[in-house]
Every structure is written in C-alpha cells, then in structure tokens.
Amino acid sequence: MALPPGPTDGFDLGGSDESLALMRDCFGRFGDTYRVFAPSRGVYNYVINHPDDIKRVLLSNHRNYTKGEGMDRVKILLGNGIMTSEGDFWRRQRRMMQPAFHRRVIDQFAGLIDEVNEKFAERWAASAARREPINLTDDVSELTLEIVLRSIFGSDLARIEQQMGANPFEVVAKETNRDLKFAFRFRSLAKLVAEVIQRRRREPEAHFDFLAMLMATRDRDSGEPMADKEMIDEVLTLIVAGHETTAAALTWTWYLVSQHPGVASALESESDRVTAERLGLDAAESLSYAHQVIQEALRLYPPGWLLTRRTIEADELGGYAIGPRSDVFISPYMLHRHPAFWSDAEEFKPERFAGVDAAERHRFSYIPFAVGPRHCIGEGLAMFEMLVHVHRMSQRFRLTRASDEPIELEAQINLRPRSNLMMTVALR
Numbered sequence: 001m002a003l004p005p006g007p008t009d010g011f012d013l014g015g016s017d018e019s020l021a022l023m024r025d026c027f028g029r030f031g032d033t034y035r036v037f038a039p040s041r042g043v044y045n046y047v048i049n050h051p052d053d054i055k056r057v058l059l060s061n062h063r064n065y066t067k068g069e070g071m072d073r074v075k076i077l078l079g080n081g082i083m084t085s086e087g088d089f090w091r092r093q094r095r096m097m098q099p100a101f102h103r104r105v106i107d108q109f110a111g112l113i114d115e116v117n118e119k120f121a122e123r124w125a126a127s128a129a130r131r132e133p134i135n136l137t138d139d140v141s142e143l144t145l146e147i148v149l150r151s152i153f154g155s156d157l158a159r160i161e162q163q164m165g166a167n168p169f170e171v172v173a174k175e176t177n178r179d180l181k182f183a184f185r186f187r188s189l190a191k192l193v194a195e196v197i198q199r200r201r202r203e204p205e206a207h208f209d210f211l212a213m214l215m216a217t218r219d220r221d222s223g224e225p226m227a228d229k230e231m232i233d234e235v236l237t238l239i240v241a242g243h244e245t246t247a248a249a250l251t252w253t254w255y256l257v258s259q260h261p262g263v264a265s266a267l268e269s270e271s272d273r274v275t276a277e278r279l280g281l282d283a284a285e286s287l288s289y290a291h292q293v294i295q296e297a298l299r300l301y302p303p304g305w306l307l308t309r310r311t312i313e314a315d316e317l318g319g320y321a322i323g324p325r326s327d328v329f330i331s332p333y334m335l336h337r338h339p340a341f342w343s344d345a346e347e348f349k350p351e352r353f354a355g356v357d358a359a360e361r362h363r364f365s366y367i368p369f370a371v372g373p374r375h376c377i378g379e380g381l382a383m384f385e386m387l388v389h390v391h392r393m394s395q396r397f398r399l400t401r402a403s404d405e406p407i408e409l410e411a412q413i414n415l416r417p418r419s420n421l422m423m424t425v426a427l428r
C-alpha cells in the first residue's frame with residue numbers, strides 16, 4: 001500500500017507556533033492525509049484531517065492507539081493521571097472518576113460557579129466605573145482557576161489560603177510557560193494536596209467536592225480505594241486540564257463576540273429574557289443562543305488544537321499505510337475549518353449550531369472535546385461554567401476591544417491569543 005504524500009522539508013508538528021501555518025499549507029497541497037519528517041526524532045509523523053479517519057483513530061479502532069508524541073513532557077507535569085496514563089490503569093482510574101462528573105454532581109456546583117462570577121462581575125463593574133480596561137485573559141484565567149480549585153477542594157481552599165497567606169495554586173494562572181521550571185514548581189504542590197488528604201482523614205467532616213469523591217471511590221473489582229499518589233496525580237491533572245482550556249475558550253468567545261456586535265446584542269437579549277437568580281445545569285443548557293456562541297468559538301479556536309496518538313500495530317488511514325509505533329496527529333483546528341464539511345468555514349456564525357444545520361453535519365467533523373473513550377471527562381462542567389459566565393456577564397456588560405491590533409495565535413499545548421486581550425467594559 002502507498003505511503004502518504006508530504007513536504008520535502010520536515011518540521012516538528014506542535015513544536016512551534018509555526019505549526020499551524022505549516023499545517024494549513026500542507027493541507028492545501030496534500031489534502032486530508034500527509035506525512036511530515038520530524039527532525040527532532042528522526043521519524044515521519046502522520047497527519048489526518050478526514051472525519052472518517054478521525055473516527056477510526058479515536059473511536060472504532062482506538063484499541064490500536066496510545067497517546068502519542070508530547071506525552072512524555074506532559075507526564076512530567078501531570079504524573080500518571082488520567083490525561084497521560086494508558087491501558088488497564090487508565091481504564092480503572094477513569095471508571096473510578098467518572099461518577100464525579102455525572103450531571104447530578106455538576107449541577108451542585110451551580111452555587112460556587114455563581115459566586116465566583118459574581119465576584120468578577122463586581123470587579124468588572126468597578127473597572128467600568130473607573131473607565132479602565134480589563135485584562136480579559138488574566139481575569140478569565142483567574143475565574144476558571146478559582147472554579148476548578150473550589151470544585152476540587154471545597155472549603156479547604158479558603159483554609160489553605162489562610163494558612164499560606166495566599167493561594168499557592170495561583171502559580172498556575174500567573175505563570176504561563178509550561179517548561180521544566182514550571183513543572184518543578186507545580187509538582188511541589190503535591191505536598192499540599194497530600195496534607196489536605198491527611199487532614200481530612202484525621203478530622204472527618206462532610207465535604208462535597210472532587211477530592212471527597214476521589215477519597216470515597218472504590219475499585220469495582222478489588223474494592224480498593226485510590227492510593228494517595230494516584231489521587232494527587234488526578235487532582236493536579238484536573239487543575240491543569242480544567243483551568244487552561246476553559247480560560248482559553250472564554251477568551252476566544254469574548255474576542256469573537258466583541259468583533260460581532262449583532263451577536264453581542266442577541267446574547268444580551270437572551271440574557272434579559274432568562275433572569276433566574278441561580279442557573280442549574282438544565283437551565284444553563286437551555287440558553288440556546290449562548291450555547292451556539294460558545295460552540296462556534298470552540299469550532300474556530302479549539303483550545304485543544306492538536307491531539308496526538310501512536311499506533312500499536314500498523315493501520316490504514318485515508319487509503320495509506322501507517323506503520324506500527326507511528327505518531328498520528330489530529331488537529332481539531334484544521335478539522336473545524338475543513339471546507340468540505342463546513343460552509344463559510346472561516347466565519348463566525350453561531351446560528352450554524354442551531355437545529356437543522358447541526359443535524360446535517362458529519363458527527364466527527366466537530367471534536368473540541370475529542371471523542372471516544374478518551375474524550376474530555378470535564379466537558380459537562382466546562383460547558384456549564386462557560387454558559388453561566390457568558391450569560392451572567394451579558395446581563396450586565398458589553399465588552400469592546402481596547403485596541404485593534406491584530407490577534408496572533410499562540411499554538412502551544414493550548415491555542416491562545418499570543419498577547420493579553422484588553423477589553424473596555426461598559427455597563428448595559
């Protein structure tokens with residue numbers, strides 16, 4: 001069987017911000033399946049961009065794949081949590097954690113999501129009164145970090161802050177480099193998590209948060225709890241996975257809304273119609289326009305813009321042979337702009353996610369949370385907190401960009417605007 005075509009000059013996919021431009025170029029020249037020589041590893045990497053092949057790798061033939069290139073680096077940060085682990089161990093951990101992400105559980109985070117948003121709304125109102133722009137990138141990063149930390153540690157977060165005089169986890173939002181130095185600082189937080197676990201054992205009290213659920217969960221077969229080391233890796237995984245992606249998605253959402261005043265007005269009308277004091281999960285999901293806006297933002301700028309998998313045995317993708325132990329790259333960014341599956345692919349049109357259009361789409365042409373057994377465990381929580389945030393803020397504010405400098409993409413682990421996004425906030 002033939003090998004896929006590809007450029008003569010190699011490059012390391014995902015190795016630099018140029019990757020996206022190079023991938024666009026390769027897609028234009030070679031189509032849905034191509035291979036690129038990776039100079040750093042001296043091997044060929046494979047890129048696929050057809051929804052049928054993506055379905056095969058992530059779902060129908062997923063047993064033939066492990067996570068791929070880049071995971072060693074992520075492991076230094078996250079240890080052996082469910083983002084990076086494999087095989088039976090991953091299956092066991094995922095099974096033990098899944099109930100914590102059930103709708104009934106997520107619904108109970110409504111109160112804390114509201115409180116955090118209220119705090120930021122007050123802050124934005126003060127900036128509006130002073131006519132000072134806000135640093136949206138920093139604000140949504142703090143907001144999503146606080147939501148994920150409070151959903152993990154509950155009331156212990158305030159206790160940790162009090163004890164340490166500051167929130168020690170803030171380094172996650174303040175330091176955006178994801179290099180070895182950061183990994184070292186971040187891993188040192190493991191000790192704090194261990195202390196919280198030990199204190200909870202010494203002073204049993206009712207808690208409702210992810211940590212309590214991790215401590216209570218039992219292996220279905222052996223009846224054993226999670227070891228402390230495993231729990232710590234899962235907690236650190238949830239902090240990073242739950243914070244950065246959601247922050248990036250909200251940054252992109254506000255950026256796009258600020259560029260489309262008609263969309264901002266429609267969001268505001270919806271937010272004026274739905275005036276419930278507290279939005280539960282069902283109510284949040286019924287905000288159909290806000291939902292479409294967020295889905296469309298995740299289409300154009302999926303934070304998880306590059307997924308990697310590695311074949312175990314050889315496979316066939318797009319009619320080409322892919323050898324064993326080969327890295328296969330899937331870019332939701334490229335897929336979500338595929339001209340054969342999306343009309344006006346480069347345009348921001350939230351209505352495309354309404355009704356008929358959505359039903360006609362290829363199911364595997366839209367994967368901001370991935371698909372298959374390793375899809376995002378936090379999807380429900382992420383959508384919930386984003387809906388509440390966009391809704392609440394639209395009720396009170398209109399955001400306008402404070403400068404018209406073009407936005408540059410930073411395509412590292414997550415896809416973000418390279419510079420902080422400054423916004424002017426006006427009270428409505």
Ligand code: HEM
Nearest residue numbers: 082083241242245246249304368369370374376377378382
């Ligand atoms: C807009 C927000 C989010 C986006 C776009 C997103 C996207 C993704 C994607 C694409 C994956 C698959 C990665 C891969 O296959 O290589 C993933 C996995 C994961 N996500 Fe999310 N995520 C978001 C929010 C969250 C939240 C809020 C949490 C938890 C609180 C979370 C926890 C995880 C975990 C633990 C995994 C690994 C699952 C596994 O392999 O079993 N994510 N996410």
